[in-house]
Amino acid sequence: MRTAKEKKMVTPQQLRDIEQLQNVCETHDHVQLKLNWEMLRDRGSDSLDFFHYENDELVAFLGLYAFGSTVEVCGMVHPSVRRKGHFHRLFRLGMEQVKRNGYKKILLNAPAGSAAAKGFLSKIGAAYAFSEHQMEWKETPLEEPDGILLRRATVEDYEMRVRLAVTAFGVDEEDARMMESKVMGDNTEIFMIVVNEGTVGKIRVSREEGQAWIYGFAILPEYRGKGIGGKVLRRVIQEQRSAGHSVHLEVEARNDHALRLYESVGFKAVHAQDYYIIAINQVFQ
Structure with a gap:
């Protein structure tokens, strides 16, 4: 069974599914994803999370994170089902929600070392904006x-x-x-x-x-x-x-x-995230 569906709220089971998929992707790609767990665990009723399941296993996820009129976008796909268009479909659903909500600025977030993410961002015409260091106190x-x-x-x-x-x-x-x-x-x-x-x-x-x-x-x-x-x-x-x-x-x-x-x-940089921008009219042209 294959489904691509938009959910009103993130359930405890979905949170566990997201965490499991994150662990698989980070281990495979040797990166660290920024999924804004503080916001994921405290979702209200907004439709900001998008899921694709196969055989009851979450294999693709996309989350929208609103900061005023700016929305950050981050997602992931299981390594075994990449290049099949799953993430692109979720991305289109997400951008339709962005358009409905009237966000003014879209920031796409990708780990600096993720070749898969860079390939997708290049394909959709996103432009590099800035990088961010994740630091840990030593x-x-x-x-x-x-x-x-x-x-x-x-x-x-x-x-x-x-x-x-x-x-x-x-x-x-x-x-x-x-x-x-x-x-x-x-x-x-x-x-x-x-x-x-x-x-x-x-x-x-x-x-x-x-x-x-x-x-x-x-x-x-x-x-x-x-x-x-x-x-x-x-x-x-x-x-x-x-x-x-x-x-x-x-x-x-x-x-x-x-x-x-x-x-x-005493803080030391341990990971880096790259941010890209894209205009909503680029997505739907």
Whole structure:
């Protein structure tokens, strides 16, 4: 039996199927896929995941991950059934959903070392945009951070979080408001960075299967270059390591300042992801 179908929500069994297929693909291709598990496990009712089963086994998957008006796309196909058009069909279904939802920008994500992904991206006419390093903290002596406080974010911090998203990441205000209004899962915490009783930044920590991931780390422009970023990272590293978690993050490869900051406290690049862009009219031409 062969089916290509769109699902309203990801079930526990489908999550297990996705994980099994991910393990097969990563082992075969010697890569690491970025499937945004934090978002996969916390899907609402949006139709953002696409599956192809053969004999009750998931052999192709595509996921859409919305960040405001931008949508990231990532998927995979079992090595034994590649070059049969399965992923292309799922991709077309996904792009139809992108068109219906009115996303303005499409980012296609592929492991830097994946020849199969590069072949597909070239075939559809996607253009390279940028690369991102996945970094892991390696055992390094750390000074005790002082002069900062990390407190859990509250609803009163919403406007500051929007301001930080706009000034630090260059997103427009509408997207920032949409992203900052999302309810985070139980395994995610947002902390506000406080210096001299004033809020100057934010950082998000998500924990999954023994790993702590840092996201959305932002400091107001007027407070940068004062050593605050290093202190925040040391505090987060110490707390997460004490809780038994390894510590990870992602950073755009061309962001030299951020790379130097992360490397200075012991983070090392372990994987790379390449991002490509494509216009919706290219898909349906």
